[in-house]
Structures are given as C-alpha cells and as structure tokens.
Amino acid sequence: MNTPKILDGKAVAAAVLDECRAETAELLAKGIQPGLAVVLVGADPASQVYVGSKARTCAELGFHSVKIELPAETTQEELLQVVKDLNADPKVHGILVQSPPPKHIDEEAIIRAIDPRKDVDGFHPENVAKLVLEDPTGFVPCTPAGCMKLLEVSGIDTNGAEAVVIGRSMIVGKPMALLLVAKNSNATVTIAHSRSKDLPGICRRADILIAAVGRPEMVKADWVKPGAVVIDVGINRVEDSSKKSGYRLTGDVAYSEVAPLTSAITPVPGGVGPMTIAMLMKNTLQAARQFGV
Numbered sequence: 001m002n003t004p005k006i007l008d009g010k011a012v013a014a015a016v017l018d019e020c021r022a023e024t025a026e027l028l029a030k031g032i033q034p035g036l037a038v039v040l041v042g043a044d045p046a047s048q049v050y051v052g053s054k055a056r057t058c059a060e061l062g063f064h065s066v067k068i069e070l071p072a073e074t075t076q077e078e079l080l081q082v083v084k085d086l087n088a089d090p091k092v093h094g095i096l097v098q099s100p101p102p103k104h105i106d107e108e109a110i111i112r113a114i115d116p117r118k119d120v121d122g123f124h125p126e127n128v129a130k131l132v133l134e135d136p137t138g139f140v141p142c143t144p145a146g147c148m149k150l151l152e153v154s155g156i157d158t159n160g161a162e163a164v165v166i167g168r169s170m171i172v173g174k175p176m177a178l179l180l181v182a183k184n185s186n187a188t189v190t191i192a193h194s195r196s197k198d199l200p201g202i203c204r205r206a207d208i209l210i211a212a213v214g215r216p217e218m219v220k221a222d223w224v225k226p227g228a229v230v231i232d233v234g235i236n237r238v239e240d241s242s243k244k245s246g247y248r249l250t251g252d253v254a255y256s257e258v259a260p261l262t263s264a265i266t267p268v269p270g271g272v273g274p275m276t277i278a279m280l281m282k283n284t285l286q287a288a289r290q291f292g293v
C-alpha cells in the first residue's frame with residue numbers, strides 16, 4: 001500500500017484562472033476585452049450546468065460573455081445562421097456550441113462553420129491539423145489540454161513514459177494521445193478502444209493511464225501497474241438513492257481499489273472536470289490575443 005498523490009484539479013484550475021485574470025487585465029489595458037459566446041440547443045440538464053458555469057467563469061474574469069439558449073427544435077439552418085453572426089461579431093473571439101446537440105443537427109457541419117480563429121474548443125479540422133503539426137497558433141481541445149496541464153503542474157515526467165489512452169474520441173482520446181506523443185512531451189503512446197484485445201493487459205503496461213471511456217468504474221485494480229499515474233476523464237452519473245439528486249458522479253476508474261496502487265491519481269469530481277473550463281478560458285484569451293495583433 002502506498003499513499004498516492006491526489007491531483008487536485010480544482011486547485012490547479014484556480015491557479016490557471018488566476019493567470020487568466022492577470023492576462024485579461026493586460027488585454028483590457030490594450031483596449032481588448034476577450035469575448036466568448038456559448039450556444040446551447042435544447043435543454044439537456046448536464047449541458048445546461050456546463051454552459052452556466054462557462055458563462056459564470058467568463059463573467060468572473062471580466063470577459064464579454066454571450067450565452068445563447070435555443071429551443072430543441074432549432075433547425076440546422078437557424079443554428080448555422082447563429083454561428084455565422086457570431087463569426088462576424090468583432091466582440092466575440094471564441095465560439096462554442098455545446099455538445100451534444102439534438103439528433104437532427106449535423107454537429108460536424110456546425111463545427112466546420114465556426115471560424116477556425118474562433119474555434120476555442122479546437123474541434124475544427126484546421127485546428128485538428130495544427131494539433132498534429134504541433135503548431136501553437138491552433139486551439140487544443142480543452143479536456144486533454146487540462147490533463148496535460150495537470151501532469152505538468154504536478155511534476156509528472158512524460159518523457160519516455162509508456163502512456164495508454166483508453167478512448168479515441170475527437171474530444172478527448174485522440175487529441176490526448178497527440179499531446180502525449182508531441183515533441184514537448186515525448187511519451188510512447190498506445191490508444192485503446194472498444195475493439196482492443198486484452199484491454200487490462202494493455203493498461204498494465206502504462207506508466208501513465210488516461211481513461212476517457214464513459215463507463216463507470218471500468219478500470220479495476222488489476223489493470224493498473226503499481227506506481228502508475230492515473231488520469232480519470234470519465235464523468236458518469238450513476239443512480240444513488242442516498243443522494244438528494246438521485247445520482248452521484250463517478251469516473252471510469254474504480255477509485256477506491258485503484259488509488260492505493262498509484263503514485264498519483266485524479267479524483268472524480270474535482271480532477272479533470274475543473275481543468276476543462278480553465279483551459280477554455282485560456283483558449284479564449286489566446287483567440288483574443290491572436291485577433292488583437
């Protein structure tokens with residue numbers, strides 16, 4: 001048994017937001033107010049919470065904050081028009097359309113309609129290409145950027161480390177793997193997914209294990225090499241009648257059995273989650289700076 005280091009995403013995110021506050025003040029002094037527009041289509045409760053906290057954080061930092069809430073029956077054309085208007089709005093430097101949109105919306109087409117210079121989620125093909133090219137003018141998706149920041153701030157050396165990423169989504173898994181293998185990180189990376197054979201065996205190789213799956217407590221103790229660093233990206237709602245809400249949040253890692261084996265681990269909640277919003281603010285500042293020059 002060993003006492004793992006708990007990677008406190010709340011504290012690291014607070015420090016990142018302090019940096020953002022200072023940078024906002026510098027931009028304001030130059031006459032640039034960073035602006036972020038968040039668009040929500042429909043009334044998905046989890047999305048409403050995310051959009052609310054993004055808008056609140058913007059306001060706290062002194063950003064120009066636009067929150068557009070559209071009914072679930074909004075058409076593709078109407079949503080494209082909203083994006084077009086935001087592309088043309090000089091007060092808006094960053095645009096985010098909260099995922100997932102209702103089923104009748106073609107999310108890929110919406111992402112492609114966002115001006116890549118305002119795509120602070122980093123999902124536009126131009127920004128995906130810049131990530132592959134390691135071009136720092138691109139926007140890095142916020143959740144994997146937040147995981148990298150947590151590793152960096154916690155003094156975890158990725159150089160030469162065996163990293164395993166479970167999940168290959170464009171939001172988390174793939175960009176996470178690209179960041180880990182990039183020349184400023186130098187990990188040796190394996191990406192696993194639902195068709196991978198012997199997932200526990202693959203995971204046991206990892207010095208750094210990143211779980212981004214969306215399956216509550218899937219990663220068990222016998223999947224983890226003793227001394228590994230475990231980053232749990234999963235946010236899953238599981239029924240819990242002892243809670244007022246009727247549910248509790250849990251990650252993709254069986255925390256209580258895995259944590260004692262690790263050298264460092266993120267809790268859920270309070271690990272990767274807070275980092276995502278902090279990195280979104282950082283991306284918005286980058287957009288404002290890049291527009292300002």
Ligand code: NDP
Pocket residue numbers: 143166167168169170171172173192193194195196199212213214215233234235236272273274276
């Ligand atoms: P997706 O559903 O888009 O991707 C999940 C990935 O996990 C897929 O690549 C899928 O494989 C893989 N997978 C599913 N089941 C298995 C399995 N049994 N074994 C191995 N791999 C499996 O999810 P996201 O990437 O968007 O999100 C992942 C998790 O992270 C979710 O819990 C989400 O809520 C959370 N999240 C948290 C954020 C935060 O701020 N902390 C932000 C974004 C997401 P395949 O491709 O083969 O289907």
